[in-house]
Amino acid sequence: MNIELTNPTLFRTEAFVNGEWIGADNGARLPVTNPATGALITDVAKTGAAETRRAIAAAETAMLSWRQQPAKQRAQVMRRWFDLIMANQEDLARIMTLEQGKTLAESRGEVAYGASYIEWFAEQAKRIDGDVIPAPSGDKRIICIKQPVGVCAAITPWNFPNAMITRKAAPALAAGCTIVIKPASETPLSALALAELAHQAGIPPGVLNVLAGSSSDIGAELTSNPTVRKLSFTGSTPIGKMLEAQCVPTLKKTSMELGGNAPFIVFDDADIDSAVQGALISKYRNSGQTCVCSNRLLVQAGIAEEFTAKLVAATESLKLGNGLDENVDLGPLVNAKAVNDVHELVQGSISAGAKLVLGGAPSNLGGCFYQPTILTGVRPEMPVFRNEIFGPVAPIISFETEAEAIELANDTEFGLASYFYTRDIGRVWRVAEALEYGIVGINEGIISNEMAPFGGVKESGSGREGSKYGIDDYLEIKYMLMGGLNQ
């Protein structure tokens, strides 16, 4: 497929190991397709355990000098990477839309959002401070320093092909670690383009490596190899649990950014128009394929009719189509399986008594498109309430009291993002503190940025990405006791 890019060097199809572009040892290739058209874009090197082992060895060697560089120097190289990403924003967005399907506007936004983590952690590299702690006796001092945890591994999903990589690579590199990254098989091109720009920015060979390919083979090597000291995974909860278990024999540090089932609560004192706008953006972003997408709209009974009517009207105005067309609001789902999974959840819920008020089927555009869908009368036992939908489906659940809303919201094994709308300051505090979630959006539908700690509780995982806390996952504290000071 002929792809028009201003900077053709970004279109990379081999694995990036130790500063070199390599094919798979056995010559295997992985096809990459456009979910909007089904067309083959290209194929990339499909690597496995042996290539991963070499990448880990390269990362180990590279770390010897990378960690010794003054933080300011590491920060400067990272800053160049940030600048190059922003200079190539349009091309990176095009590549992303082609392989992932999201609209160009969203892809541009993700490139900037992803880059913001590199900018942020480049700055944080200079703030990895230690401590001097009062000792139990006068002739001693306690000193704490922070050191890079070691070679890191990252396994990332297809729904944010750029940002899920930078959110891990940036703190790792800032801390003085090196990293081996396995992107999702659906979206390797965005990851390889980032590697090319890291290379152009002067990030030394072996510091950042990217291998697409067999997830089980690469994953098994990354999780069992004793040189790897940390795994950061973003993806589904079942795979996260499996990888966590695989890390146990070598006791790696792990960060797990897993699935969600976000409640979006609208109380009867809320600004309803603002809540509708918040629901629209938090529900339909990336066609509903984000871990923080509102998954259950809990609406207080007295305003349920008005809220539903306004949400239906706003949803009807969204245009579905190929993400490369500038006037499109919603792109396709990532593949045919995703369309089937979403449709099953919708049909199962309708069979269990939910009322369909909009959409409810694959779009007549064909391929991987699914109609924006709204269901009312949803109850906790229905499939759309219990499962992460990962599609443009808004289930509306009506409730009577604040206590009932909190109980419904917390009635899930997940605990990533949550949202609520109210103008009552007392309720703001009560509800925010009662929600069992890592993230709470209050009168806001978009919650993620590089300055804030992103992460979940319960089966949504562990660890935080972004903010001043995000670098801690890539550091170990070393305590030194200095004695004999009175001699």
Ligand code: NAP
């Ligand atoms: P997934 O199936 O768990 O895949 C995620 C990554 O894991 C991909 O790179 C995949 O590789 C890899 N993988 C799959 N099986 C593996 C194995 N046996 N060993 C090692 N790696 C393996 O998830 P997904 O469907 O791509 O992503 C959607 C999920 O991610 C949703 O649940 C969403 O909520 C979650 N998510 C969470 C966050 C967060 O920050 N909490 C952010 C975004 C997404 P292949 O592609 O090669 O199979």
